[in-house]
Each structure stands twice: as structure tokens, then as C-alpha cells.
Amino acid sequence: MFFGGLLMLTVGAAIMGLYATSATGSHWTLTPVQARLFSGFLALIALLAWITVLLGAYVIYPWYRAHAPAGTLDLSGYPQRLLMSKPSTTGWHDIGMEWKEHIAWFAPISLTVVAYLFSRYGKDLHALKSVRRAIFGLIALAFFATCVAAFFGAMLNKFAPVRGGSVITLMHEESHDE
Numbered sequence: 492m493f494f495g496g497l498l499m500l501t502v503g504a505a506i507m508g509l510y511a512t513s514a515t516g517s518h519w520t521l522t523p524v525q526a527r528l529f530s531g532f533l534a535l536i537a538l539l540a541w542i543t544v545l546l547g548a549y550v551i552y553p554w555y556r557a558h559a560p561a562g563t564l565d566l567s568g569y570p571q572r573l574l575m576s577k578p579s580t581t582g583w584h585d586i587g588m589e590w591k592e593h594i595a596w597f598a599p600i601s602l603t604v605v606a607y608l609f610s611r612y613g614k615d616l617h618a619l620k621s622v623r624r625a626i627f628g629l630i631a632l633a634f635f636a637t638c639v640a641a642f643f644g645a646m647l648n649k650f651a652p653v654r655g656g657s658v659i660t661l662m663h664e665e666s667h668d669e
Contacts, residue, residue: 494543495641498598501536502634508532509609509630513616513623526613533606540599540633547595547644555588555647570647583647591643597636601629 508529511519521529559569566573574584608626609616616623 494539494546495637495644498536498539498543499634499637499641501532501539502598502602502630502637505533505536505605506627506630506634509605509616509626512613513626521614523614530606530610530613533602533609537599537602537606540602540637544595544599547640548592552592574647587643587647591640591647594636595640598633598640601633601636605629605633 512521512529555570557569557571559566559572563569566576571584571588574580574588605626608622608629612619612622616626
């Protein structure tokens with residue numbers, strides 16, 4: 492949640508910075524040093540987005556998907572199974588987790604493109620209307636994806652918190668008695 496919250500704040504700051512420096516008729520023009528610093532800031536935001544999504548996908552998600560051993564009655568240590576055990580919370584897994592795990596990838600991909608486009612065309616953005624529109628569309632997509640993933644992450648954590656642990660059982664062998 493820390494990385495996601497930080498990502499939402501930095502993307503908001505990037506939107507304001509991009510608008511201030513690239514809007515037609517803007518009185519704020521970046522010096523070469525400021526342009527390099529802002530380009531680096533955008534690259535760091537893209538890196539933060541990649542770290543956030545990769546940690547979520549490869550560190551947190553396995554704990555979410557952990558399979559409960561047969562006969563387990565207390566599903567509090569198995570968030571996915573806990574959500575799927577009640578009809579009133581199944582939708583949080585079916586819709587919420589599916590959206591969260593897929594839409595989150597739009598943020599780092601979009602932010603990487605934004606960082607590249609700004610580093611390439613930053614000083615000329617006020618004159619390049621199509622590139623400016625593309626950058627604002629991509630950063631808006633990244634912000635939307637981050638907000639949706641954060642919302643579903645918070646709601647899923649409310650109903651079935653991921654507590655982690657030392658052992659993660661993704662699959663267990665089924666016995667086949669013949």
C-alpha cells in the first residue's frame with residue numbers, strides 16, 4: 492500500500508508538472524537542467540510503478556492465492572479461499588481481483604512511455620500538440636489504473652487481508668485413490 496500511495500501522489504505531481512511546462516501559452520519554460528531533472532523524475536515514477544506492480548504480482552499475490560489444506564475450517568490465512576467461501580464476497584474475487592491484477596500493469600507501461608516521450612520531446616511539447624495529447628492520455632491512463640488497483644486492493648484487504656507467512660502453498664497434490 493505504501494508504494495501504491497506514493498505512486499498516486501507522484502503521478503499527480505507529474506500531471507501538474509507536465510501541464511505547467513507544456514501547455515500552450517505557458518510562461519514557464521524549463522532550462523536544460525530542469526528538463527533533465529523532470530525527465531529523471533518521470534523515469535523514477537515509472538520505476539516506482541514497475542516496483543509496485545512487480546512486488547504485488549510476485550510477492551503479495553502468491554500469499555493471496557495460497558491453497559488451504561484439506562479440512563481447514565479457518566480460512567483467515569487464505570484470502571482467496573476466504574473470499575470465495577461466501578456468496579456475498581465472491582464478487583470481490585471474481586471482479587475485484589481480476590481487475591486489480593490486470594489493470595495495474597497499465598500504470599508502469601504508460602509511465603515508461605511518458606518518461607521516454609518527455610525525455611525525447613520535453614522542450615518542444617508546447618509546439619507538438621499530438622505528442623502532448625498522447626502524453627496526457629497516457630498519464631491519465633496510468634493515474635486511472637493506479638486508482639482502480641488501489642481501490643480494489645484496499646477493498647480486498649478489508650474483506651480478506653493478506654497477512655503473509657513463511658510458507659506459501661500455491662498448489663497441493665491431490666491423492667487419487669482408485
